Each structure stands twice: as structure tokens, then as C-alpha cells.
Amino acid sequence: xxxxxxxxIEEVSALLKVSKLTIYDLIKKGKITAFRVGRQMRIDHEDxxxxxxxxxxxxxxxxxxxxxxxxxxxxxxxxxxxxxxxSKHLEPKLRTPPLRLxxxxxxxxxxxxxxxxxxxxxxxxxxxTGQYNVPYVKRMLVSQPFxxxxxxxxxxxxxxxxxxxxxxKTWRDLAKPVVTIVNREKGSGAxxxxxxxxxxxxxxxxxxxxxxxxxxxxxxxASAVASGQAxxxxxxxxxxxxxxxxxxxxxxxxxDLVILKTNExxxxxxxxMNTLSSSDFKSQLSQLKGYDLHLTGQxxxxx
Numbered sequence: 001x002x003x004x005x006x007x008x009i010e011e012v013s014a015l016l017k018v019s020k021l022t023i024y025d026l027i028k029k030g031k032i033t034a035f036r037v038g039r040q041m042r043i044d045h046e047d048x049x050x051x052x053x054x055x056x057x058x059x060x061x062x063x064x065x066x067x068x069x070x071x072x073x074x075x076x077x078x079x080x081x082x083x084x085x086x087s088k089h090l091e092p093k094l095r096t097p098p099l100r101l102x103x104x105x106x107x108x109x110x111x112x113x114x115x116x117x118x119x120x121x122x123x124x125x126x127x128x129t130g131q132y133n134v135p136y137v138k139r140m141l142v143s144q145p146f147x148x149x150x151x152x153x154x155x156x157x158x159x160x161x162x163x164x165x166x167x168x169k170t171w172r173d174l175a176k177p178v179v180t181i182v183n184r185e186k187g188s189g190a191x192x193x194x195x196x197x198x199x200x201x202x203x204x205x206x207x208x209x210x211x212x213x214x215x216x217x218x219x220x221x222a223s224a225v226a227s228g229q230a231x232x233x234x235x236x237x238x239x240x241x242x243x244x245x246x247x248x249x250x251x252x253x254x255x256d257l258v259i260l261k262t263n264e265x266x267x268x269x270x271x272x273m274n275t276l277s278s279s280d281f282k283s284q285l286s287q288l289k290g291y292d293l294h295l296t297g298q299x300x301x302x303x
């Protein structure tokens with residue numbers, strides 16, 4: 001029987017980076033649906049996803065709803081919770097609150113290329129060089145000066161059910177006939193990582209059962225594994241505990257920020273660098289599981 005995924009109030013407050021009182025207030029106002037088990041309140045994964053989707057200020061690029069930038073607006077694109085934390089730190093320093101756009105790495109870069117984002121996050125693995133991000137950003141923004149700055153390094157790998165009953169330990173194990181995976185959408189960093197590893201190991205995606213099944217974030221991948229809809233999926237470490245799945249680390253990836261070096265972005269670049277070097281910001285990051293700060297704030301590449 002499939003196991004439904006739900007979260008405690010503490011887990012939801014940690015995920016959304018707000019206080020438990022805020023979560024209780026959202027429940028009281030009917031903005032998040034919750035249910036009670038004994039003395040404990042819980043929130044279903046589907047209801048949390050529905051709340052986040054309904055609260056987004058900007059829709060995804062694929063929905064063609066991204067507004068054109070004006071000189072005072074900052075649009076930040078990416079999905080990791082550390083980007084939400086960065087946005088909150090930048091908010092008091094900017095003329096208007098930043099808008100958050102929740103898109104995968106390649107779509108974020110495309111949106112920046114079209115002038116629809118100021119700051120995007122990327123984690124794109126290049127199997128030819130073994131590098132993260134630089135080869136992709138150089139090709140995409142070939143005619144525009146930019147800076148690539150590390151936000152965090154984080155563990156990426158494979159989500160499996162508790163106890164790892166199918167003994168999935170390598171990329172090749174995903175092609176076992178008994179294994180069903182759930183995939184990320186095209187353009188996401190996790191999808192690029194999987195496709196590059198399949199290419200390097202000479203595994204056809206046609207040998208992966210469930211390869212065509214796509215979801216749009218790490219939590220949905222982990223939740224599908226936890227509920228028994230899939231045996232494995234690709235994602236990042238910090239989500240595994242929330243979804244109650246085991247995590248097989250496969251690679252440490254660079255989660256970097258890209259910002260165009262324009263006159264309009266001078267102040268934004270200054271505020272980003274100051275925030276990344278601040279002890280307060282790093283202290284908050286250090287409390288999150290699965291992140292490494294040894295490169296945080298370093299310029300990885302610039303033109």
C-alpha cells in the first residue's frame with residue numbers, strides 16, 4: 001500500500017523558513033490545509049505544494065508568464081531553499097522586494113538570456129570536463145559579461161526507500177529491470193546530472209523504467225519514492241530527511257549564482273557579495289544539512 005507523505009508543523013516551518021506561529025496562522029486562515037493525528041497537526045505534501053504554487057508571485061518560464069524587468073525590480077530564479085534565504089537577506093537592501101522564480105537551471109539561464117532575470121542559480125554537470133556550470137554559462141551567455149559566484153556546495157545523489165530494499169548503490173543500478181525511477185523535468189540540474197551519468201556509463205535511457213515520469217522539484221521526487229510510486233530518483237541530500245527516504249550520495253555539486261555585469265546590476269552584485277560573506281548568513285546556512293560552505297562567496301568565473 002502506498003504511504004502518503006505528510007509533515008509536522010516543525011518540518012513545514014523549517015522548509016518554508018518561517019516560524020511555527022506563521023504556519024498555525026496560515027492554517028487558521030485556511031491558506032494551508034492541515035489535519036490532526038492525536039494531539040499533533042500534520043500537513044499533506046500535496047497541500048504544501050498547492051500552497052507554494054498558489055503563493056508564487058511569478059509563474060515558470062515555460063508558462064510564458066515572466067514579466068519584463070524594470071530598472072527597480074530584481075527577479076531571482078532557482079529552487080533551493082538557500083536561495084529563499086538569500087532573497088530574504090537581500091530584501092531590506094533593495095529598492096523593491098525581489099521576486100522569486102522557481103525554475104530549473106537551464107530554463108533560468110534562458111530566462112536571463114532573454115532579460116527576464118537578474119540573478120539565477122545553476123547546478124549543471126558537464127561530463128566532458130567534470131566541471132559544474134562554467135561550460136554551460138559560457139555557451140549560453142557568450143555575448144554578455146557575467147560573474148559566476150558560489151552559493152553553496154551540496155551533496156547530490158539517489159533517493160531510495162528506507163533500508164534500500166533493492167540495494168541501489170550506483171548509477172548502473174538504476175537500469176535494473178526491477179527498479180522504477182521518477183525523473184526531473186527537462187532543463188533541471190538533476191535531469192542534466194542523470195543524463196550525463198547515463199551517457200558516461202553508456203546506459204540508454206530506454207533501459208530506465210520510469211524515465212519519462214517527470215516531476216518539478218526535489219521534494220516531489222523524494223515523496224514519490226517515499227510513497228512507493230518509484231524506487232529511486234535523483235535529488236539533493238537535505239530533502240531526504242523531510243520525505244523520510246534514504247539518500248545515496250553520488251557527487252558534490254557546485255550550486256552557483258549567475259549575475260550579468262551591467263550598470264543596472266552593480267548594486268545587486270555588491271549586495272550579493274556582502275551577503276554571502278556575512279557571518280549571519282553563513283551561520284544560518286550552516287544549520288542546514290547537506291551543504292558545504294568552503295566556496296561560498298567565491299567568484300568561480302567572470303568575464
